Amino acid sequence: MNENISTDGSPKKNNIVKYAPIVFSVVVFVVLFTAIFLNMKPARTALETKLDPQEELMLQEQIAPLIKAGDMKACDQVQNDMYKKVCINNIALQKAEETKDISFCQYLDNELISRESCERQVISQKSIEREDRSICRETQNETLQKECEGSYFFGLAQKKQDPKLCDQDTDTTQANQCWNVYHTQSMMNPTSDGKPQPLNCALLRGDDAKADCATIAPAIKRGDTQKLAEACQAKKSDVFNMVCMMALQQGGVPGVDRVTQAP
Known part of the structure; x- marks a missing residue:
C-alpha cells in the first residue's frame, strides 16, 4: 500500500503538511495551510461504501501493485x-x-486531493530547484502564480543559506519580510548540540520587528511563558508569528540561552 494513503483511503496528514509551500511570511504560511486543509475533503468510510474490513483489505492489496x-x-x-x-x-x-x-495534477479527482494543492507544490519546488522564478507562471491559476512568486526569494535564500538573496525581490516590503523571517526562523533550528540558534535583534529590519524581538527574545531566553505570551500578544509585526506559536506550544524554548539583544 502506498505510504501516502491511510487504511480508509484518505491522504495521510503528512501529505497536507507536505503541500504547504515555502513562504516568506508566517501569516501567508498559515493561510495557505488552511486553504489546503479545507480542499482535502474526507474520504468516505467503509460503512458509507458498504465494505466490510475484509473487502477493504482486498481492495488495498489490489491497488498497491x-x-x-x-x-x-x-x-x-x-x-x-x-x-x-x-x-x-x-x-x-x-x-x-x-x-x-x-x-498530471489534472488527473486528481479534486476531492481526496485538490488539483490546486498539487500545482502549488510542483511549481514551488520546481522554481526553487531550478532557480527560475518564471516557472511560477506555468500554472494558469493567478493566485498560485502570486503565491509562488511571493515565496520564491525566501525559498532560494533557504536553499543557498544566504539571506542577502531576499534583496533580489524588487518589492522592498517583501524583501524585508523575507530577511526578517529568515533570521527569526533560526530560533527554531537547533544547532549540532541541540540548542536553538542565537538571534541578534540588531539584524532585523524595521522598528516594529526590532521592538518585538526586544521583548520576545528575552522571554524565550528565560523560559518565561507568561512574559512570552504577553509579548507575543502585544507584538506589532508578523515576523515572530511562527516562533511564538511553537515556543508557546513547547512551554518556552528550552536551551535558548544565547539570544542577544540589539546594543
Whole structure:
C-alpha cells in the first residue's frame, strides 16, 4: 500500500503538511495551510461504501501493485469507485512530483486531493530547484502564480543559506519580510548540540520587528511563558508569528540561552 494513503483511503496528514509551500511570511504560511486543509475533503468510510474490513483489505492489496507500477489505466480494473480514485490520485501525484509536470495534477479527482494543492507544490519546488522564478507562471491559476512568486526569494535564500538573496525581490516590503523571517526562523533550528540558534535583534529590519524581538527574545531566553505570551500578544509585526506559536506550544524554548539583544 502506498505510504501516502491511510487504511480508509484518505491522504495521510503528512501529505497536507507536505503541500504547504515555502513562504516568506508566517501569516501567508498559515493561510495557505488552511486553504489546503479545507480542499482535502474526507474520504468516505467503509460503512458509507458498504465494505466490510475484509473487502477493504482486498481492495488495498489490489491497488498497491498498481500504484507501484504507475499505470493509471490499470486503475480501471478496480471496481470500487473510491479505491479507483485512490489508485489514480496516488499515481497522478507521484508522476507530478517525479516529473515536476503540473499536467498530471489534472488527473486528481479534486476531492481526496485538490488539483490546486498539487500545482502549488510542483511549481514551488520546481522554481526553487531550478532557480527560475518564471516557472511560477506555468500554472494558469493567478493566485498560485502570486503565491509562488511571493515565496520564491525566501525559498532560494533557504536553499543557498544566504539571506542577502531576499534583496533580489524588487518589492522592498517583501524583501524585508523575507530577511526578517529568515533570521527569526533560526530560533527554531537547533544547532549540532541541540540548542536553538542565537538571534541578534540588531539584524532585523524595521522598528516594529526590532521592538518585538526586544521583548520576545528575552522571554524565550528565560523560559518565561507568561512574559512570552504577553509579548507575543502585544507584538506589532508578523515576523515572530511562527516562533511564538511553537515556543508557546513547547512551554518556552528550552536551551535558548544565547539570544542577544540589539546594543
